[in-house]
Amino acid sequence: MSEKREVILEAKYITRKFPASHGRTLLANDDISLKMYKGETLGLVGESGCGKSTFMRFLVSLDKPSEGEILYRGTDITKLHGEKLRQSRQNVQMVFQDPALSFNPKMIIRDIVCEPLMNFKKIKKSEKDAVCRKLLEMVELPGDFADRYPHNMSGGQRQRVAIARALALEPEIVVLDEATSALDVSVQKTVIELITKLQREKNITFGFICHDIALVQQVAHQIAVMYLGNLVETLPGSELSSKAMHPYTKALMGAVFDIHMDFSKPIESIESEAPSPLDLPKGCPFQGRCEQCMDICKKEKPQMTEVEPGHQVACHLYGGKK
Numbered sequence: 001m002s003e004k005r006e007v008i009l010e011a012k013y014i015t016r017k018f019p020a021s022h023g024r025t026l027l028a029n030d031d032i033s034l035k036m037y038k039g040e041t042l043g044l045v046g047e048s049g050c051g052k053s054t055f056m057r058f059l060v061s062l063d064k065p066s067e068g069e070i071l072y073r074g075t076d077i078t079k080l081h082g083e084k085l086r087q088s089r090q091n092v093q094m095v096f097q098d099p100a101l102s103f104n105p106k107m108i109i110r111d112i113v114c115e116p117l118m119n120f121k122k123i124k125k126s127e128k129d130a131v132c133r134k135l136l137e138m139v140e141l142p143g144d145f146a147d148r149y150p151h152n153m154s155g156g157q158r159q160r161v162a163i164a165r166a167l168a169l170e171p172e173i174v175v176l177d178e179a180t181s182a183l184d185v186s187v188q189k190t191v192i193e194l195i196t197k198l199q200r201e202k203n204i205t206f207g208f209i210c211h212d213i214a215l216v217q218q219v220a221h222q223i224a225v226m227y228l229g230n231l232v233e234t235l236p237g238s239e240l241s242s243k244a245m246h247p248y249t250k251a252l253m254g255a256v257f258d259i260h261m262d263f264s265k266p267i268e269s270i271e272s273e274a275p276s277p278l279d280l281p282k283g284c285p286f287q288g289r290c291e292q293c294m295d296i297c298k299k300e301k302p303q304m305t306e307v308e309p310g311h312q313v314a315c316h317l318y319g320g321k322k
Ligand SMILES: Nc1ncnc2c1ncn2[C@@H]1O[C@H](COP(=O)(O)OP(=O)(O)OP(=O)(O)O)[C@@H](O)[C@H]1O
Pocket: 018, 019, 026, 028, 046, 047, 048, 049, 050, 051, 052, 053, 054, 055, 211, 277
């Protein structure tokens, strides 16, 4: 990885609490700090409900954290309102899992792709056709698709349209929320190749949310592993197979990689389910499923501790005290 990495977004001590039944509170994000670097992909991985989407929604200003800051090029976007907030939305765009649900089925692709440009008055109506064709070609779709409706396209093609739309405003950051998860493996591969190519050409920063750690490893320069609202490990994507330390990261990997693992202890895949985020135990959130749980894990919550530059882990096996 390059020495001169440029931080363009920094999340600091992000916490999100949701009110729950019987006066209880659900802690969907607990003290999350992460950095995103120019032209790199941050992969956020963890089981369903661990808080990945909650976190990424802050980056696109779809929600505000209960506590903490999101600094985009030094400006805390959680504090923006009105026109400043509207303008800042251009910098970070999002692609969701199922574009069929987010696209208006009555709109043709030209209007869907050009809508952000029209909203920000970046182009005139007369320019829409040419601009749309160019954006479709960028995502390797025929320009003629501009006249189609979303339901006349395959899932993979619709996802390419969603990427074209997200890139229309030339954002610095694009968040992909399980954007390839609903696609067939072969289609998934071509969309991943497209994303990688666009990143190389345009130096885009991607946030890649995915529950599939094998897929995240293929695309992410940096991987952040979440468990029940907590970050448990962050490490370079290229070091996942050789240097992952947290028992949860290893268990996630054990569930998908059968061979080429090089850990001294056998890895058990996770069979039990995560506890409810409403009934979090005192101490480490992973204690109930951890093969290596110790006394201290039931008493004290481990803190993220740097084990190597770019590699942090929250586990008492490796320190993890304040
Ligand atoms: N608006 C909300 N109100 C109440 N609880 C919420 C809200 N949004 C999310 N949650 C809860 O916060 C927790 C984290 O949800 P989130 O969607 O961020 O998880 P996730 O890791 O993205 O999961 P998935 O992959 O299934 O989308 C879950 O327990 C969820 O039920």
